[in-house]
Amino acid sequence: MFVNRRSFLSGIVGAAGLSALGSSIRVAPVLASTSPTGLAADPRRPQFHLLPAANWMNDPNAPIFFNDRYHMFYQYNPDGAFWGDMHWGHAVSTDMVHWQHLPVALAPTPGGPDADGCFTGTAAVLDGKVTIFYTGVRSAPEEQATSKDGSHSLLETQCLASAEDSELKVWTKLPAPVIAAPPAGMQVNGFRDPSPWRQGNTWYMTIGTGIANRGGAVLLYKSKDLRNWEYMHVLARRNQNGATTLDAFDPWEVWECPEFFALGDRHVLIYSTAGKGYWQSGRLDSEIMRFHPEQAGILDYGSYYAAKTQLDKSGNRILWGWIPEARPVEEHKAAGWAGLMSLPRVLTLGTDGRLRSRVAAEVNQLRGREQAVAIGAEESGNLRQINALRIEDCCGEIVCTAKRTHEPFEFALESAGGGTQWIRVKYDPLQPGQVTIDARPAPVLLGENDDLELHLYIDSSVIEVFVNQQAAWTKRVYPSGNTPQAMRVQWTGKTANIVSLSAWQMTPISANRLSA
Ligand code: FRU
Numbered sequence: 001m002f003v004n005r006r007s008f009l010s011g012i013v014g015a016a017g018l019s020a021l022g023s024s025i026r027v028a029p030v031l032a033s034t035s036p037t038g039l040a041a042d043p044r045r046p047q048f049h050l051l052p053a054a055n056w057m058n059d060p061n062a063p064i065f066f067n068d069r070y071h072m073f074y075q076y077n078p079d080g081a082f083w084g085d086m087h088w089g090h091a092v093s094t095d096m097v098h099w100q101h102l103p104v105a106l107a108p109t110p111g112g113p114d115a116d117g118c119f120t121g122t123a124a125v126l127d128g129k130v131t132i133f134y135t136g137v138r139s140a141p142e143e144q145a146t147s148k149d150g151s152h153s154l155l156e157t158q159c160l161a162s163a164e165d166s167e168l169k170v171w172t173k174l175p176a177p178v179i180a181a182p183p184a185g186m187q188v189n190g191f192r193d194p195s196p197w198r199q200g201n202t203w204y205m206t207i208g209t210g211i212a213n214r215g216g217a218v219l220l221y222k223s224k225d226l227r228n229w230e231y232m233h234v235l236a237r238r239n240q241n242g243a244t245t246l247d248a249f250d251p252w253e254v255w256e257c258p259e260f261f262a263l264g265d266r267h268v269l270i271y272s273t274a275g276k277g278y279w280q281s282g283r284l285d286s287e288i289m290r291f292h293p294e295q296a297g298i299l300d301y302g303s304y305y306a307a308k309t310q311l312d313k314s315g316n317r318i319l320w321g322w323i324p325e326a327r328p329v330e331e332h333k334a335a336g337w338a339g340l341m342s343l344p345r346v347l348t349l350g351t352d353g354r355l356r357s358r359v360a361a362e363v364n365q366l367r368g369r370e371q372a373v374a375i376g377a378e379e380s381g382n383l384r385q386i387n388a389l390r391i392e393d394c395c396g397e398i399v400c401t402a403k404r405t406h407e408p409f410e411f412a413l414e415s416a417g418g419g420t421q422w423i424r425v426k427y428d429p430l431q432p433g434q435v436t437i438d439a440r441p442a443p444v445l446l447g448e449n450d451d452l453e454l455h456l457y458i459d460s461s462v463i464e465v466f467v468n469q470q471a472a473w474t475k476r477v478y479p480s481g482n483t484p485q486a487m488r489v490q491w492t493g494k495t496a497n498i499v500s501l502s503a504w505q506m507t508p509i510s511a512n513r514l515s516a
Helices: 015-020 036-040 329-335 361-366 379-388
Strands: 055-066 069-077 087-093 100-106 118-126 129-139 153-163 171-173 188-199 202-211 215-223 230-237 256-263 266-273 276-285 290-298 305-311 317-323 345-349 355-359 367-373 395-402 409-415 421-427 434-437 440-443 452-459 462-467 471-478 487-492 498-506
Touching: 055 087, 055 129, 055 305, 055 317, 069 100, 069 118, 069 317, 100 171, 118 153, 118 256, 118 305, 129 188, 153 188, 188 256, 202 230, 202 256, 215 266, 230 256, 230 266, 230 290, 256 305, 256 345, 266 290, 266 305, 266 345, 276 305, 317 471, 355 452, 355 462, 361 367, 367 379, 379 487, 395 409, 395 487, 409 452, 421 452, 421 462, 421 471, 434 462, 434 471, 440 471, 487 498
Parallel strands: 055 118, 118 188
Antiparallel strands: 055 069, 069 087, 087 100, 118 129, 129 153, 153 171, 188 202, 202 215, 215 230, 256 266, 266 276, 276 290, 305 317, 317 345, 345 355, 367 498, 395 452, 395 498, 409 421, 409 487, 421 434, 434 440, 452 462, 462 471
8 A cells, every 4th residue: 555544545544534434343353264265254244235255445436337237346456455556346237236246347557647546436428338537546756746645645647448348348548647637726635536427518527626725625627528628617615605514624635536416406416525425415507517505414424435326227316335344454454355335325305405315126125034013002012022023144124113202212233142232223302303323413304293214224244224314324343253143123212102113134145245
């Protein structure tokens, strides 16, 4: 690894980033053999999320539905379960749920603009051909560098590669970057993660940056042919209209992985910085390409970063995110794998203009045996049924709807054998505009008569939680031992307030935890 991630990639594991990832529960150090057999036997490897067969992954890259297939590329280190030597891993699917691993799609070219790494990027389709834009990274003299941290100085340029085949396995790179430097006169910290889209006859592209002493920003470019790009202006930046003050200012701040797209009757910007993903929704004045954010929020309050979107085959806007590890580097190095992809989330806008997300219906095909609690008037009968619910092998889904009355309640997941509590979601009528997850607040704005709906996906060492599609919270958990554990629900409060509670055992997407 050639960079100091505190300064160069502050978003990934900077001090602020780590504190934003939430508390994770670690019961015991984890050691696994890194052979395929060892990986397959590691009960912490998720069973229905996409992750490489081994080694490190971070950001989703260029997700695209093309030629009847979903392609997912991702930041991948073929050398081990730690960040560095960025390649593009590749997997393909017919349904966004079951995947087949394909050979690495992009690798650094010695002597080229991406000699030290192929960073994050996005796909565009022109005349039936897929092109990817990505950030090439190489060491450069200080005066040319777009990122420096005292010991390294790196030049980030925006590069292009074209697919030579319909399976997107063979790529030809342009030898020189299409954007070789940040806008003239702009002092930047970070210049990366291009994301193009087409509007009428023009292509536009966002690039993430941080402007010296001003903080994170998104730069907007335009082009007629995908090759020649002209800088337009700053599309969004920290403190614009007061909409981006959700996080504390960090002088190293870079807005990474920005994306801008139409959703409903508005436009949405997403970006990631200091360990968290953010969204803004508002109006685009498309004559002059100025964005006026009206609402802002957090994409996910837990371990979730560098989100990217695509359209699915029906035109839904799908959000993917990188779920990082929340355990020490030495542990994931020893385990032989690190990082996974979130489940696909469908994005919509509420009538209030705020972003909603829910897991794509395609994931429902994995539901196996259902255990549904029949809530009656008798507390003891309800409790007996709740206590009997089991998610075997840490591989399941739970949906629970509860009435909001004047009494608090708490939903928790714990080891069936007793002892460890993995996550707890609490509703307190004194604060009706939020829930707390592991005692930390997440806003949920509900109408007076709306029930609270909790939706949990539990997969080995990850729990993705959704509350009324408004708050998402991804949590890493690391059960100890070499045998997969079972989990149970612990309900505190009146069970008569539960409207429905169902649990499904989920079917693994592969026979061997290698996710293909
Ligand atoms: C986000 C990020 C991107 C960069 C990539 C490098 O996690 O830092 O900005 O392109 O990861 O792996």
